[in-house]
Amino acid sequence: MTHRCSWATSEALAHYHDTEWGKASHDDQHLFEMLTLEGAQAGLSWSTILNKREGYRRAFANFDIAVVARFTPQQVDALTLDASIVRHRGKIASVITNAQAVQRIQAEHGSLAHFIWSFVGHEALVNNWATYQNAPTSTEISDALSRALKGYGCKFVGTTICYAFMQAIGMVNDHQSDCAFRHSSIESGR
Structure with missing residues (x-):
């Protein structure tokens, strides 16, 4: 019998697990999307966020960092009425704040990817759980990443959120060792 990680319990979670989770991403737009979604998840299930992912893409200009950084308070007000996303004013406003912070990171480090991946020496950490x-749920590296992102003004980037982000974008391979779907393919860079 072929195994997946035990958390992939629905069709949507299995698809996300098999196609995206833990795969190394160096694309700033995708990294911004995942940082947003991980922050939105705080207090909620990942299934809830996956079900609202298309709503987030529509609401936040497909995570175009420059566009989101210019969102106005009126746009925030409108988004608090949008049932296709989590209607938490603080989480919505944080997406704009974080886009502006990402622009500062890009200006200083060349890219969000270069900055983020520097916390693991630009190479994924491989675990064998x-x-x-x-x-x-957190590590010294996620602690440091959280502090650094907060230093640039990011919100909803606590250490637990940062560790989940690191897992999602492939900075750490936390696929179970018996995960025939992804552990070895992630480890070999596929």
């Missing part, structure tokens, strides 16, 4: 429940 027997079960996903053994994976930590």
